[in-house]
Amino acid sequence: MSGVKLNRLRRVSLRERVLTELQGHIVSGTFAPGQRLNDSELAEQLGVSRTPVREALQQLQAMGLVEAIPGASTRVTEVDAADAAAVFPVVAQLHALATRLAVDALTAADVERLHRHNADLLEATKSGDRDRMMDADTAFHDVFIELSGNPVLAELLDQLTPRVRxxxxxxxxxxxxxxxxxxxxxxxxxxxxxxxxxxxxxxxRNWLSLGDDVVRQLKIQETPS
Structure with missing residues (x-):
């Protein structure tokens, strides 16, 4: 194997796999706001023990995606304008910081990646493919996060991004x-x-504009008819 460089593979724990699965269902709305999540039922459906499910639910609670009900099960948090108004300015500042840290490391190849991800976003928009739109938008901003070289910044955005998405x-x-x-x-x-x-x-401004639009739409939904 002389001269061959391999990337070290990352071991993914069972808890992380459970977390990814549950987080995806919450972000996509498959698990609706207010829906109760029973760890025993989730463990049975996923074919795992209750321990990784409980650990995943604790992390989801720290991310603001679920809340614990004393003496009962866990519940998916509501989607409301107040939460959106609080989280988007923070995310906007963090992404702006990532960009400023990344700009000196930006190469022509990186700019080409930005073009490609944005083209994917436009193509997904034309076809109405929401999953692909989300993936393309995430990939675009991930270029700056990656080049920022700041693991603390990346960790903070890992915690907040599912809430925004x-x-x-x-x-x-x-x-x-x-x-x-x-x-x-x-x-x-x-x-x-x-x-x-x-x-x-x-x-x-990109993130703040999106946040303003989200808050405006949520306030309309929350206004009694």
Whole structure:
């Protein structure tokens, strides 16, 4: 094997696999807001013991996706405007910081990756494929997180991103997809111009605009008819 470099494989624990499965169902809305989650029932359906399920539920609680009901089961948290208004500005600041940290490491190949992910977002928007839209948008911003080289920043965003994506999954539509892709085009142009200050501002505005739209839509839904 001389001269062959292999990437070290990451071991994924059973708890992490359970966490990924449950988190996906909450973010996509398969587990609806307010729905009770019984650890015994989940363990039986997943074919695992209750221990990794309980550990996963504890982590989901720390992420704000579920809440524990004393003396009862766990419940999926509600999706409301107040939570969206609180979380989006924080996420916007963290992504802006990631971008500012990443910009010096940005190469032509990285800019090409940004173009490719944004093209995927536009294509998914045309077909109305929400899952693909979410994946493309995540991949776009992950370029900056990866290049930031800051594991603490990445860890914080890992905790908050599922909460944000849950709002997006429920409310992200074709119009939002086109608006986000347009924002991305401006971000890419600033990267190509090496306009460091503007890149961070554009990324922050991209997330804040999305947050404002989410809050506005949720307030409409919460207003009694």
């Amino acid at each position: 849950r709002f997006e999954y429920a409310l992200f539509d074709d119009a939002a997809g086109h608006a986000s892709a347009h924002d991305h085009e401006q971000i890419i142009a600033a990267c190509e111009a090496s306009d460091v200050g503007r890149i961070g501002e554009l990324v922050e």
